[in-house]
Amino acid sequence: MMTSVCIVLPTHNEERVLEKNVRAIHAFCIAALSKYTWEICIADNGSHDATPIIAERLAREFPQVQWFHADDAGRGAALRRAWSESSADILCYMDVDLATDLHALPFLVGAIRDGADIAIGSRFITGASVQRSLLRECMSRTYNWMTRHLLRMRIGDAQCGFKAINKKAAKELLPLIRNTQWFFDTELLVLAERRNMTIQEVPVQWVEARDRKRKSTVRIFRTIVNYCREIWRLRRSVISH
Ligand SMILES: Nc1nc2c(ncn2[C@@H]2O[C@H](COP(=O)(O)OP(=O)(O)OP(=O)(O)O)[C@@H](O)[C@H]2O)c(=O)[nH]1
Ligand SMILES: [Mg+2]
Structure with a gap:
């Protein structure tokens, strides 16, 4: 049987780019994931x-596209639900x-098929390239410094919005993640590292704000405060034990 892949797209007020980008992802998957069965889930x-x-409308047009709308806020909550409800292998x-x-x-998908528990897009390894504002670059590098030193993380880019996990690892880790917002990714990776799961980093080409009409969904100040609080919580619960 073919390996199945579920690609989740978390969305929050994305009317400006959703249709265009889902069409692009759908067309790309037809060409590039022909060795797999795959579905796209708008969360x-x-x-x-x-x-x-x-x-x-997209779900009606394309049999491979599903969607749900949840009331509980946050990107992490949407990812958790989409991943938990999917029966895909990857x-x-x-x-x-x-x-x-x-x-x-x-x-990314190939890394999981070849045995990794988790595969993450990385903007800071050989082969990667990044185009973004100085402010975002500084924030990202500071954040990485903090995760390395305060959470003792080994991987170099926790927050790139491009990740994959195998079904078994997801089943084990998802119930343990407490954050339901942006910190969800970091918490997932810290828990995985503590269990010695294999995390493969895949270099990515990253371009911030490809679409000029789209506004960022990130509230910078609030997000930084949350990150600091969450790093502190996780440090106390996993590192000190
Ligand atoms: N389901 C869900 N998705 C969200 C939520 N907040 C953000 N997202 C999605 O998370 C993804 C990343 O958001 P972005 O606004 O691109 O965040 P970013 O890449 O850090 O910031 P930019 O550089 O401004 O793009 C997008 O697909 C958003 O629609 C949320 O509360 N719920
Ligand atoms: Mg973005």
């Missing part, structure tokens, strides 16, 4: 624009703004 929560209407997610060039997708 929406908290949107108060046309995102749900567009998602429903579970992925990617930011719907397509900041990560899609060409890395077969490598």
Whole structure:
């Protein structure tokens, strides 16, 4: 039987890019994931624009596209639900703004097929390239420094919105993750490292704000405060034991 892949797209008020980018991902998967069966799941929560209407229309048009709208807020909550409900062998997610060039997708999926528990897009390893604002670059590097030193993480890019995990690892880790927002990814990786799971880093081409009309969903100050609080919580619960 063919290996199955579920690609989750977390969305929050993405009416400007959703249709265009889902079409691009769908066309890319037809060409690049022909060795797999695959599905795309739009995991929406908290949107108060046309995102749900567009998602429903896309799901009607394409048999491989599904969607849900959840009330519980946060990107992590949406990912957890989508991954838990899927029966696919390989579970992925990617930011719907397509900041990560899609060409890395077969490598991400291939890493799991070849035995990794988790595969993550990485912007800081050989072969990667990044175009983004100085502010975001500094934030990202500071964050990485903190995860390395305060959480003793070995991998170099916890927050790239482009990841995959195998079904078994997801089953084990998802119930343990407490954060339901942006810190979800870091918590997933810290828990995986503590269990000596294999995490493969895949270099990506990252372009922030490919679409000028799209606004960021990140509230920078609030997110930084949350990250600090969560790093502290996780440090106390996993590192000190
Ligand atoms: N389901 C869900 N998705 C969310 C939520 N907040 C953000 N997202 C999605 O998470 C992904 C990443 O959001 P972005 O706004 O691109 O975040 P970013 O890449 O850090 O910031 P930019 O550089 O401004 O793009 C996008 O697909 C968003 O739609 C949320 O509360 N729920
Ligand atoms: Mg983005």
